[in-house]
Amino acid sequence: MAEEPAAGGAELDARRLDLYRYVGGAExxxxxxxxxxxxxxxxxxxLSAAEIADRLAEHTGTTGARLDVDTVEDRCDSLVRWGNLVRSVRDARVRTIADWQRARTRYQISKLGxxxxxxxxxxxxxxEGAREVARELLAGTADRLALIRDLATADPADTERLAAEVTTLFGNQRVFLDSLADFYAYLATVLSRYDLAGDEYATFKGVLLDYVDLLGSDVGRHAPLVVDRLAELQPxxxxxxxxxxxxxGLGGGNRIERLPGRTEQDWTEFGAWFADGGGRSGPDRLRAAAEQALGQLLTNAKRMVSSAGTGLSRRDDLLRLAAVFDSAADDDTAHRVWAATFGAAPARHLALGPVDDDGRIPPTTSWWDAPPVDVPVSVREQGDRAARGRSARVPDPGLDRVRLLAEAEAEAxxxxxxxxxxxxxxxxxxxRLSPAARDLLLDQLAAVIAIDQLLEAPVxxxxxxxxxxxxxxxxxxxxxxxxxxxxTVHGLALSVLAGEQP
Structure with a gap:
């Protein structure tokens, strides 16, 4: 039986939270x-403290540290104070006073503990991986509701079987909802990672596109039938x-925690998951969650295929660096690894020798006063020297050919x-000639002079x-x-004859 009412104020909540102190906030x-x-x-x-110490020693053997009786009693007193254990009132049967002193305090586990x-x-x-959803339980939910309806109207009544079917119905629904919540919590955890890429992204994409679609199909197929059977069972x-x-059973009273399905409120909450209005039903929320997960998946895909920005993940590099730090022999080695990885060494300028024609910067010059260094965009934004962008398209030479032919024809x-x-x-x-005719004359004259520069006879x-x-x-x-x-052409008489002359 419960030791406290099912509901209470802030003081009761604080006492309930103390039950977790032995794993969260205690030494x-x-x-x-x-x-x-x-x-x-x-x-x-x-058990008494001495018996606990003996049993712990049997479990740990020679490999673990043995707890003495006083230490065990101190640990048990803390657990009693937090509510995980209660003191036993059973009288201990002992033969000596020493045995009675050792067994005078005995402990039992509390219900909440x-x-x-x-x-x-x-x-x-x-x-920490994904948990499979018990989707196969949905197929039997509608059939079990029909069976409960038949048992409720049967004469004579089989109350024991009716109770078994009701308990199985609510137990299956709880298992399904818990597994569904765990699966979508895992989805949310993975979707929130900015470094999701590569094989892990491909695996998660298959889970999302295949398994989530399978869940949505099962819920969409069985939920309408469950709603109809609930409407038939409601009266x-x-x-x-x-x-x-x-x-x-244990009787009535507020201190009894009854099995699910024993109150009309349990049935109302059961039906609300399948047929709650305003888009708050389980199938509606399931579809909304699937759409949100798919949208985030597309966002991650756009980030991975984007060639701009600094969206590359350094998770693997940092994990590798952490392993190097963990294997470092001493602090000096770790400091050298840190300085080499993050460029934390003191700034020094090294001259390139005689080929450095732009002026040398001595090692004593601070980077603050030294001229800036031109860092390529790929190194500055992506951290490597790989070529970015696509190859230019090969231009179509057809238009250029037409243009060049037109220009040649105009020139001719x-x-x-x-x-x-x-x-x-x-x-x-x-x-009196036009500039084009004069230029043609000069070209022809230049060709003549290039062959015979003296020109003592007609040419x-x-x-x-x-x-x-x-x-x-x-x-x-x-x-x-x-x-x-x-x-003016000096010392030469020029004439142009039509046609080609011998």
């Missing part, structure tokens, strides 16, 4: 755990509660027009492409006028 936690495990190993265990220790043992045995719930109350047309102007001028002394140069022939003869100067100036 000698190992001693307290060993004592509580001894009392939790059976039913109605009643036993429940807390079972929770502690379960927590210590629980792994018979008072009769079910009344029949269960006729079974032998301009040369043909200039050649026609020179052919029309004939003898060039005193002629002809024919251009088959343009269809003109330049005649160069020793004689008086040739003066040509243009819009941008006057051109």
């Amino acid at each position: 000698h936690t190992g001693d307290y755990l060993a004592i509580m495990r001894l009392f939790s190993s059976g039913l109605l265990i009643d 036993g429940r807390v220790h079972r929770q502690v043992e379960e927590l210590l045995a629980t792994s 018979h719930v008072p009769a079910v509660v009344a029949r269960l109350a006729t079974l032998p 047309a301009a040369l043909r027009a200039a050649a026609a102007e020179l052919s029309a001028a004939g003898r060039l002394h005193g002629a 002809r140069r024919s251009d088959a492409d343009l269809g003109v022939t330049l005649l160069v003869e020793p004689g008086p100067d040739t003066v040509v006028e243009s819009s941008d100036g006057r051109t």
